[in-house]
Amino acid sequence: MSQVAPAAPTESSKLAPAVELSQVRFRYEGGPDILHIPSLVVERHERIFLYGPSGSGKTTLLGLMAGVLRASEGSVQVLGRDLTALSAQQRDAYRGAHIGYIFQLFNLITYLNVEDNILLPCRLHRERRTRIGGQSLAATALAMATRLGIAPLLHQKVANLSVGEQQRVAAARALIGMPEVILADEPTSALDYDHRQRFLELLFECGAEAGSTLIFVSHDRTLLPFFHRAVSLPEINHVRAA
Amino acid sequence: MVLLSLAYQSLKNRQLTSALTLGSIALSVALLIGVEQVRLGARESFANTISQTDLIVGARGGALSLLLYTVFRIGSATNNITYASYEHFRNHPAVAWTIPYSLGDSHRGFRVVATTEDFYNYYRYRHDRPVELAEGRIPADIFEVALGSDVAAELKYRVGERVVVTHGITHGRGVLEHDDKPFTVVGILKRTATPVDRSLYITLEGMEAMHLDWSEGAPPLAGEAIPAGQIAQQEIKIKQITAFLLRARSRIDTLRLQREVNTFEDEPLMAIIPGVVLSELWRTIGYAEDALRVVSLFVIIIGLLGMLVSLYTALTERRREMAVLRALGAGPWRIVLLLVLESGFLSMGGAIVGVLLVYVLSFLSQPIVEGHFGLFIPIQPLTLTAYLYVLAVIVGGLLIGFVPALRAYRNSLADGLTMRL
Numbered sequence: 001m002s003q004v005a006p007a008a009p010t011e012s013s014k015l016a017p018a019v020e021l022s023q024v025r026f027r028y029e030g031g032p033d034i035l036h037i038p039s040l041v042v043e044r045h046e047r048i049f050l051y052g053p054s055g056s057g058k059t060t061l062l063g064l065m066a067g068v069l070r071a072s073e074g075s076v077q078v079l080g081r082d083l084t085a086l087s088a089q090q091r092d093a094y095r096g097a098h099i100g101y102i103f104q105l106f107n108l109i110t111y112l113n114v115e116d117n118i119l120l121p122c123r124l125h126r127e128r129r130t131r132i133g134g135q136s137l138a139a140t141a142l143a144m145a146t147r148l149g150i151a152p153l154l155h156q157k158v159a160n161l162s163v164g165e166q167q168r169v170a171a172a173r174a175l176i177g178m179p180e181v182i183l184a185d186e187p188t189s190a191l192d193y194d195h196r197q198r199f200l201e202l203l204f205e206c207g208a209e210a211g212s213t214l215i216f217v218s219h220d221r222t223l224l225p226f227f228h229r230a231v232s233l234p235e236i237n238h239v240r241a242a
Numbered sequence: 243m244v245l246l247s248l249a250y251q252s253l254k255n256r257q258l259t260s261a262l263t264l265g266s267i268a269l270s271v272a273l274l275i276g277v278e279q280v281r282l283g284a285r286e287s288f289a290n291t292i293s294q295t296d297l298i299v300g301a302r303g304g305a306l307s308l309l310l311y312t313v314f315r316i317g318s319a320t321n322n323i324t325y326a327s328y329e330h331f332r333n334h335p336a337v338a339w340t341i342p343y344s345l346g347d348s349h350r351g352f353r354v355v356a357t358t359e360d361f362y363n364y365y366r367y368r369h370d371r372p373v374e375l376a377e378g379r380i381p382a383d384i385f386e387v388a389l390g391s392d393v394a395a396e397l398k399y400r401v402g403e404r405v406v407v408t409h410g411i412t413h414g415r416g417v418l419e420h421d422d423k424p425f426t427v428v429g430i431l432k433r434t435a436t437p438v439d440r441s442l443y444i445t446l447e448g449m450e451a452m453h454l455d456w457s458e459g460a461p462p463l464a465g466e467a468i469p470a471g472q473i474a475q476q477e478i479k480i481k482q483i484t485a486f487l488l489r490a491r492s493r494i495d496t497l498r499l500q501r502e503v504n505t506f507e508d509e510p511l512m513a514i515i516p517g518v519v520l521s522e523l524w525r526t527i528g529y530a531e532d533a534l535r536v537v538s539l540f541v542i543i544i545g546l547l548g549m550l551v552s553l554y555t556a557l558t559e560r561r562r563e564m565a566v567l568r569a570l571g572a573g574p575w576r577i578v579l580l581l582v583l584e585s586g587f588l589s590m591g592g593a594i595v596g597v598l599l600v601y602v603l604s605f606l607s608q609p610i611v612e613g614h615f616g617l618f619i620p621i622q623p624l625t626l627t628a629y630l631y632v633l634a635v636i637v638g639g640l641l642i643g644f645v646p647a648l649r650a651y652r653n654s655l656a657d658g659l660t661m662r663l
Contacts, residue, residue: 059659059660062659063658063659063660066569066659068568068569068658068659069658088573088574089573089575092568092571092572092573092574092576093571093573094571095569095571096570096571096572097571099571101569101570101659103565103566103569103659106562106566107566108566109248109563109566109567110255110563111251111252111254111255111256112248112251116251120244120570121570121571123243123244124244124570124571124572125571173570185659
């Protein structure tokens, strides 16, 4: 079963930035503001590095961009569509269709094998399936896995994979069906230096091929030189940590 | 579809717990349906202990006790009826056949039934099964006896054996033995899985001959006993019997005959319709069914609660999985659906396995149950009630699935994309 996601508005999509936040405030019900971001614009095909110390609201901000959380005030536009105007269901479908998400760890559904994990977005969302075109799902998964160097693992159980391999599977899953936006929440923090380099290179290459915009969140500033632009969350967030 | 496959693979991943949960549901379904099948089988078996007999006639007394001592060989008659009355009805134009019974003696706890060859010709049980001989022939002479199959099996008697009948109904050796007039086994009946198997069958003349020299219910005094060798079949006049079974020529005659028997002027008689009294009897002992049913309902509830526990505890470990699914764009309601599908799989699988289990078990146990309890449990398609039980288990399972599912829903709303352990 696949839900129909609201399409990104085609008229303005050539011009609309990948993500645009304006006057966004977010607080949990009854709590104080956690985020207040007057403005943040991420252009299409940009590779931005969003950093800040732990607890500075990085994951919350990603949650807003992914549409899992809803801004208390202001607008969060993704590909020209204001997520705050969509219902929760529509936001879920929109995320599934247009956004790839990579976690820091434990990205995979443990009871599915590698291939099924990679293909999950295509099975959950028709748009992701459609963008593959005429190619079969298995062939697409194989191509993606080959690109990321995990082709021999396709039919393995996820539990047998190393952390580095798991993150590459996660990347494959985020990239399959060419979503316009990739949100990555510290995906390299569990990897050692060599694996981190290799993972980033692959992520960038494949992201560029898919034409995706990458928003990469981390507290590790040594990664900064790899990105087009860096944004410090504490600087754009007008809520001061107590 | 993708959720179905996710639910399936997730259950498969937790193979042991899933199998145990499914197994416990299957067992409770099997118990529930098994009880239902046994209940029906027992009722069917009970109702078919005797068939084709329209009326049972005996001395006036309790309807139930007449049924019990004629069909089930339980208890005894307080009065006999005269042979003349019996002959009156045997020769009645509306009567198709009769089977006379003369009861009251026993052999090592088994009842001795004196009857005529009409018993072997007309007696039917389980719709239209006749009484047949496994070996030998039917008793024809005064001191000949045929054994019910249980009697032969338990006492290990063969054809040719000498049998001494005890006066009155006692277990083991009685106080008064008819040891001056032993009987010879001439035949052994085939198994019927009814009380027929637990009796010995002699002729009416044999019964009369044993008591020929008795007077006023007491054994003959010394010197008054008549030796067995001096009794000739032709000389014996049968004076009384205990009861008789009757088949009317047509169904319509049954009620008329019953009235005629009940208002018979020569002596107080009573006629009962076995089916009617059987179902009354079944109703009185039927409370046991309700108790069984209540017990098996509780077993079902426990089975479903077991599933609830196993799904609920698994939730804690599955919060990450839920976060991943949410990140992939699965809404909270899809997560609810996933978990409800899992419980649906378990309860449906449990129900199917349970039903199969019932059939396998009843197939395997049918001969054993028939042999040990004389209860023939037919292997038959599920009854409507059984289908309702299965449906109730599946629906109950789905509903119970909502408990962990709604919990997961709340978790996933609160957790969002945060990876909680």
